[in-house]
Amino acid sequence: MRKAARALARGGLVTAFGHCSMRVDDGHFLVCAARPMGLIDAGEPGTVVPVDGPLPPGVLGEVRMHQQIYSRRPEVQAVCRFMSPHVMALAAMGESPSARHGFSSYFYPKVPLWTDPALVRNDDAARGVAETMGAAPAVVVSGNGAVTAADSIEKAVSLAWFLEDAARVELAVRSAGGSAHVTFKHADQARQRATWEGRIAERIWEYLTAGDPE
Template sequence: MTGHGDIARTVRIAARALGRAGLVHAYGHCSARLPGEETFLVCPPVPMAQVACGADCTAVPVIGALPEGVLGEVRLHQRLYASRPGAGGVVRFMGASVMALGALGRTPRMRHGFGTYFAPGAGFWDDIQLIREDDAADKAIAAMGKSRALLMRGNGAVVVGDSLEEAVGLAFYLEDACRIELAALATGLEGAPEISAEEAERRATRSGRIFERMWDHLTAGDPELPASQ
């Protein structure tokens, strides 16, 4: 199904931004819920940095079969939207630090500001198989708990935001949190500092254009941005 105007353009811009940031490569996908509908738009099934300007994004029902041509891994997006009515955007990505930490069977602790956005901590799915069925998707989401992020052993991560713009920012934050965690592990120090739940609640602010500025940073120069940007 074609388009849906501004939302489709946002999905394409997000896909290319994730590609430029090195958070995806041949694999990865992003989606955005259509306001007021039980439907979301997913990016074309091509390497995300190669998504063409004006390319069609596919409308996927929150409940029901995946449309022809939609990747089986989009099932996880579908089940996230079904289980989280407030979810507006989902990003499935494979950042280098996310992949490394997940392969170690670990998730990042809350050690710096970006990590606080995943309080009480990112979930972990200890299964290397691709998630392409409802049952596996629902179990993975259960492992995610109340967090906005899930690391999957050997398969990268998924993040969910109130909007796709926020989800893109969260993907950057999670990759950086994993980078910090790998650095902390490399020091060999015991008892490295962690941020308390109380401190995390105060730090994980959305005021001050926190996610808007990250979106502006990651999408700068995209050919489909409005001329005013």
């Protein structure tokens, strides 16, 4: 988890804000320390959080989103919340990326968007974010970044990196006047491209954790 936090920072996906977590068991998950993720030290402890119930002291209020995702999706083993620049720019327009290239195929046809710009610091809002996300691998949280979820921390981090690149491409396509172009003609095309075979997550993980102290 600490490596994931530092990887998100190394990839430019977080600055002073953001958090990631890993499921411990059916009723608990471990969230990283509540401080800038790139500054989390080797061996620095996180906090065990119940999937249901109040947040422990010192845990950031937005971690309620993690609770709601874990409670709804037993297959999810890791969650990342991040605030990357291109995702934030699109969200400021009330938009999220469409599937326009290989990395964005994982979010076909489009990333769900939670439209309330308020900080997600209460259970009702966290439930709304999780319900908007549904079974998707990510959700953009308007004005407050995005969240990814997967069956491993490596995939959750990879999806965060993919989502930022999807937003970068979306903005470039829009600025070039190409919004009407459809890259994937049907869902099967996107599913075929959105593979984890060939060490996809492993290579992203190696790239973002190279030189990590742990």
